[in-house]
Amino acid sequence: MRFAHLDYAASAPCVRAAADAVQDLIPWCGSVHRGTGIRSRTSTRAYERARERVATFVGARPADAVVFTRNTTDALNLLARALPDGTTTIVFDTEHHANLLPWPRQLRLPCPETPDEAVAAVERALATVRGPALVAVTAASNVTGEIWPVRRIADVAHAHGARVAVDAAQLAPHSPVLLTDLGVDYLAFSGHKLYAPFGAGVLAGRSDWLDAAPPYLSGGGASAAVGDQPGDVTWTTGPARHEGGTPNLLGAAALGAVCAALHRADRAALQAREQELLARLRDGLTTIPGAVEVTAFRGAAPRVGIVSLALPGHDPARIATHLADRYGIGVRAGQFCAHPLTRRLIAGQATTPCGDGTPGLLRVSFGLGTRDDDVDRLVSALGALISTRS
Ligand code: PMP
Secondary structure, three states: OOOEEOEOOOOOOOOHHHHHHHHHHHHHOOOOOOOOOHHHHHHHHHHHHHHHHHHHHOOOOOOEEEEEEOOHHHHHHHHHHOOOOOOEEEEEOOOOHHHOOOOOOEEEEOOOOOHHHHHHHHHHHHHHOOOOEEEEEEOEOOOOOEEOOHHHHHHHHHHOOOEEEEEOOOOOOOOOOOHHHHOOOEEEEEHHHOOOOOOOEEEEEEHHHHHHOOOOOOOOOOEEEEOOOOOOEEEOOOHHHHOOOOOOHHHHHHHHHHHHHHHHOOHHHHHHHHHHHHHHHHHHHOOOOOOEEOOOOOOOOOEOOEEEEEOOOOOHHHHHHHHHHHHOEEOEEEOOOOHHHHHHHHOOOOOOOOOOOOOOEEEEEOOOOOOHHHHHHHHHHHHHHHHHOO
């Protein structure tokens, strides 16, 4: 039986472009930025080419930096450490923990009921902030798939002299994420959610705060000149300042290759196909007794191919295990590293906790390899499990 991977929101399978990029580079792997031999030069070229490809993918402006990180968590932590002193970060409590926990001095807003309310809440919060401000917001929720009004939030933020950082971990695999179109200052995303699971991620955006900040990792590569006394260091500027140590060449090359492939692809057609799958799934779910699709916003909002379900009377973790063991379907159950949001979505639903006693939802998510029959199999398997009681 074909394994139906319906957990793209966690990690997406490696695509050919990423695998080929890695395969092609393996014979040439050498030290990036640190040698004159052919391996070193080839590796340096490949690494910087990957950076250019990512820059094109995010529509980087001339003064933007593209820094390779390990993942989105790493990228947002890097930005959090680069904030000018006294910066207040405005976040909604709906964020993934990666975009909720790193900010040192934060103003946390409750989940808004609508996208309009999200924009208004940011505006009200900004009016109370003195000093530098950053709004850190997700582009698409990893729990509900709902797309946040990033462009409008950015307009409001900029009118107040604030900056905007976007957690694009879930939007980048589904839709173009151009800094200019979104109108934002920073974007973070992960290679493993973008079909390039080799341990690289990205922080892209304005270089001034990054160049003024202490290096994320002190060491070789980040330092331009080191004197004899402790602390006698001149740090480099540009991406190297925050990429101390030997970088993840294969991860960057794989991610760069996927960015280039997606940039060339007909993304409108891919999005239309994904919306068809989403409609098929939501149609099918209406036949599952008691299943409730959860959303943060009241009313329909545009969304990517992610659906989370409350399954009253059923332990979602057990359902997920049965889906895998009996039907060859991979989904995820739990709180998806967004505990405050998941708790809110579950409140009022008669859900059964996961086996470990924590509340949870069942999440289904799509990507490029998802087929109609994967969705149909999930719906009929869920129907069978729910009616037989697990
Ligand atoms: N933000 C969102 C919206 C996510 O879905 C995830 C991953 N679940 C992250 C951040 C963190 O990504 P990573 O684990 O790759 O750092």
